[in-house]
Amino acid sequence: MSRVGIFGAGWVGLVTGACFAELGHEVVIRDVVPEKIEALRRGEVPFHEEQVPELLAKNAERLTFTLDVNDVADCEYLFVCVDTPPTYSGDADLSRVWTVVDELPELDGHPILVMKSTVPVGTGEKVRVGLDQRGLDHVGYASNPEFLAEGRAVRDFMSPDRIVVGAFAADDADAVSSLYASIDAPMVRTDVNSAEMIKLAANAFLMTRISFINEIANVCEATGADVVAVAKGVGLDSRLGPHFLRAGIGYGGSCFPKDSLALKQLASNSGYHFQLLSAVIEVNELQKRRVIGKLKRHLGPLRGRTIALLGLAFKPNTDDMREAPSIVLASRLLAEGADVRAWDPVVRGNDKLPGAVEIVDSVLDAVRGADAAVIVTEWPQLADLGSAEVHEAMATPLIVDGRNLLDPEATRRAGFTYEGIGRPASPSDTVPQAPPAAART
Ligand SMILES: NC(=O)c1ccc[n+]([C@@H]2O[C@H](COP(=O)([O-])OP(=O)(O)OC[C@H]3O[C@@H](n4cnc5c(N)ncnc54)[C@H](O)[C@@H]3O)[C@@H](O)[C@H]2O)c1
Numbered sequence: 071m072s073r074v075g076i077f078g079a080g081w082v083g084l085v086t087g088a089c090f091a092e093l094g095h096e097v098v099i100r101d102v103v104p105e106k107i108e109a110l111r112r113g114e115v116p117f118h119e120e121q122v123p124e125l126l127a128k129n130a131e132r133l134t135f136t137l138d139v140n141d142v143a144d145c146e147y148l149f150v151c152v153d154t155p156p157t158y159s160g161d162a163d164l165s166r167v168w169t170v171v172d173e174l175p176e177l178d179g180h181p182i183l184v185m186k187s188t189v190p191v192g193t194g195e196k197v198r199v200g201l202d203q204r205g206l207d208h209v210g211y212a213s214n215p216e217f218l219a220e221g222r223a224v225r226d227f228m229s230p231d232r233i234v235v236g237a238f239a240a241d242d243a244d245a246v247s248s249l250y251a252s253i254d255a256p257m258v259r260t261d262v263n264s265a266e267m268i269k270l271a272a273n274a275f276l277m278t279r280i281s282f283i284n285e286i287a288n289v290c291e292a293t294g295a296d297v298v299a300v301a302k303g304v305g306l307d308s309r310l311g312p313h314f315l316r317a318g319i320g321y322g323g324s325c326f327p328k329d330s331l332a333l334k335q336l337a338s339n340s341g342y343h344f345q346l347l348s349a350v351i352e353v354n355e356l357q358k359r360r361v362i363g364k365l366k367r368h369l370g371p372l373r374g375r376t377i378a379l380l381g382l383a384f385k386p387n388t389d390d391m392r393e394a395p396s397i398v399l400a401s402r403l404l405a406e407g408a409d410v411r412a413w414d415p416v417v418r419g420n421d422k423l424p425g426a427v428e429i430v431d432s433v434l435d436a437v438r439g440a441d442a443a444v445i446v447t448e449w450p451q452l453a454d455l456g457s458a459e460v461h462e463a464m465a466t467p468l469i470v471d472g473r474n475l476l477d478p479e480a481t482r483r484a485g486f487t488y489e490g491i492g493r494p495a496s497p498s499d500t501v502p503q504a505p506p507a508a509a510r511t
Pocket of ligand 1: 077078079080081082083100101102103106151152153154166169170186187188189216217218219220324325
């Protein structure tokens with residue numbers, strides 16, 4: 071069993087650390103935020119991710135949390151799991167990666183620096199030079215991009231579709247691969263640049279599928295087809311498969327938006343205009359805003375209307391609000407003069423959400439007296455939104471289902487006006503058109 075050091079106690083670092091400890095390795099997790107490390111030492115996990123608390127507790131004797139970079143000095147592997155957010159230009163900000171390289175303590179033997187953070191192609195080559203310049207030419211380097219999805223991160227780590235390892239030296243690739251020996255998954259061994267590109271290309275392709283089905287949904291709306299049936303019929307084609315063909319209000323999260331921008335910029339910086347990716351990004355931006363048009367079609371001007379946003383996290387089973395569509399939607403609704411009330415089972419507030427958004431404790435509190443309920447995140451708790459209790463509570467029984475979670479027919483039978491994404495809409499005259507009294511003053 072090996073001794074593994076991890077830089078970054080975020081989603082990727084903690085999941086990687088917890089899972090390596092579960093596989094029997096000794097793990098030291100280092101972060102720079104004292105509150106995070108103190109919380110972890112107390113057994114508290116700083117974010118919502120299934121199975122992580124249990125794995126950390128179960129393997130506590132093999133896990134150390136530290137602020138001190140010297141505590142990783144005797145590790146054979148040094149995993150870089152720091153954040154790589156977008157800069158103003160859209161390029162990935164690698165400042166935290168460089169801080170890690172600059173801070174590495176005295177290292178003996180032949181430890182390997184393993185890049186799990188998502189980085190532009192060419193980063194590994196630059197880090198290799200940086201290590202050599204620091205006199206750390208005895209430190210190996212490998213790229214081992216991470217493909218886990220939040221909400222199912224432990225499952226993804228333990229049962230991945232593939233493990234990608236790119237290294238400059240075959241021995242280093244062998245060593246990194248051996249860490250995963252007990253995981254049954256195809257191993258893709260490649261050069262460092264290609265490993266970096268695999269991660270960016272995989273994310274870009276998933277986003278392309280989302281924007282593609284969202285555009286098909288928009289054409290379905292204009293032509294009377296139902297995108298749910300269309301996606302099923304398309305996805306059963308074995309050349310295409312069913313994944314990431316769910317129409318909705320667009321992708322968000324900590325990875326897709328920033329990684330698409332970073333790949334677009336990487337291409338531009340190399341003199342190539344990545345037209346398809348530019349369109350994917352633009353379609354996604356427009357998709358988030360289409361909900362406003364749907365609300366106006368039924369309610370007229372939104373000024374003075376109360377809109378319930380159901381779900382704030384960028385997807386279910388996480389409390390991650392990074393680039394969540396709810397932030398754009400809330401801001402747009404407030405700009406239209408609406409009152410915004412929001413519910414989420416795990417997000418209790420966020421500094422990115424406009425302060426005027428009222429966050430309440432239950433779905434019923436959110437919809438009480440509301441003129442419309444918008445499903446923003448497909449939390450399972452919303453599956454029975456079309457209930458008599460909700461109908462009774464709302465001022466106007468209008469549901470805009472941004473994730474196609476509900477059965478349109480059953481919801482309409484229950485007395486609601488229902489709008490999904492890419493599905494035949496309810497007639498627009500089923501909801502009173504007059505603006506409420508507050509808006510007329
Ligand atoms: N979140 C995901 O679903 C996901 C999936 C695959 C890949 N990735 C990539 O993995 C990387 C990390 O993502 P994340 O979501 O875990 O980020 P995160 O923001 O949740 O965590 C990053 C952590 O690194 C810490 N950190 C910053 N500088 C440090 C330093 N010098 N030493 C030690 N710790 C330091 C931060 O304090 C933070 O706790 C990113 O490049 C991301 O694109 C993320």
